[in-house]
Amino acid sequence: LLETSPGVAEVTIVEKEPAERHSIISWEQKNSCILPEDLKNFYLMTDGFQMTWSVKTDDAPMPLGSMVINSISKLCRLGGSSVYTLPNAPSLADLEDDTDEEGNEDKPEKPHFDSRSLIFELDPCNGNGKVCLVYKHTKPVVSPDTEIWFLDRALYWHFLTKTFTAYYRLLITHLGLPQWQYAFTSYGVSPQAKQWFNMYKPITINTALLSEEADSFVNKLDPNKVFKSKNKTPVMKKKATSQPTGSQKSQPGMTSSKTSSLPGNPSKKRDPQV
Numbered sequence: 001l002l003e004t005s006p007g008v009a010e011v012t013i014v015e016k017e018p019a020e021r022h023s024i025i026s027w028e029q030k031n032s033c034i035l036p037e038d039l040k041n042f043y044l045m046t047d048g049f050q051m052t053w054s055v056k057t058d059d060a061p062m063p064l065g066s067m068v069i070n071s072i073s074k075l076c077r078l079g080g081s082s083v084y085t086l087p088n089a090p091s092l093a094d095l096e097d098d099t100d101e102e103g104n105e106d107k108p109e110k111p112h113f114d115s116r117s118l119i120f121e122l123d124p125c126n127g128n129g130k131v132c133l134v135y136k137h138t139k140p141v142v143s144p145d146t147e148i149w150f151l152d153r154a155l156y157w158h159f160l161t162k163t164f165t166a167y168y169r170l171l172i173t174h175l176g177l178p179q180w181q182y183a184f185t186s187y188g189v190s191p192q193a194k195q196w197f198n199m200y201k202p203i204t205i206n207t208a209l210l211s212e213e214a215d216s217f218v219n220k221l222d223p224n225k226v227f228k229s230k231n232k233t234p235v236m237k238k239k240a241t242s243q244p245t246g247s248q249k250s251q252p253g254m255t256s257s258k259t260s261s262l263p264g265n266p267s268k269k270r271d272p273q274v
Contacts, residue, residue, distance in 0.1 A: 159184075
């Protein structure tokens with residue numbers, strides 16, 4: 001699909017060997033949690049995923065699309081340790097606030113940077129944020145239920161999908177366009193990214209429309225109304241130009257009344273009698 005799209009060049013896929021089963025088991029033992037079944041099967045087929053593509057420009061192809069799933073060795077935990085080596089150095093857990101809103105039916109509970117959640121990076125998103133595999137319930141033991149969340153550059157959480165398979169489909173559907181994860185946030189993608197969306201995947205620019213009926217995407221333009229509105233302008237111009245012509249027509253009428261008083265006209269004969 002990408003190779004047949006206009007302006008697309010250099011579509012490359014990095015082929016990776018399947019992850020060894022013992023590496024998956026050692027990861028689970030190290031992090032004291034069990035990988036979701038669909039993600040585990042994915043790693044047993046390929047140890048990560050990487051696909052990139054570029055667009056043609058005047059000088060040289062410009063890298064644009066990027067689809068990445070970290071390998072099992074790079075599936076690292078976020079907030080697990082301090083960035084600095086100092087004893088009292090700040091960490092992501094310091095961002096936690098007890099006044100954070102809890103989840104409800106409309107908005108699920110957000111992940112926590114402290115010990116209440118386990119967060120692992122699936123996709124670095126080229127520095128635009130992080131797509132994470134989240135275990136939200138860790139006490140008294142880590143729950144096997146996981147979700148996929150997007151952590152933006154301002155360290156706000158945005159829910160994506162409940163399963164890795166659903167996220168993988170989203171990744172493929174959006175063709176790895178820059179900042180496509182921001183389409184699932186309240187503030188949306190940037191204007192520059194929106195231009196790329198309109199060029200290669202316009203239907204995904206408004207994710208709310210995806211759940212509506214297909215008829216909502218049909219152009220319901222009425223050609224009769226369009227042509228009718230176009231005809232109004234020349235009609236008004238004709239009326240505007242008809243005014244001076246009308247005055248010109250009235251002038252011959254005036255001349256005819258004057259000519260009626262010429263000799264030989266009956267009205268002229270009555271004038272001397274008066």
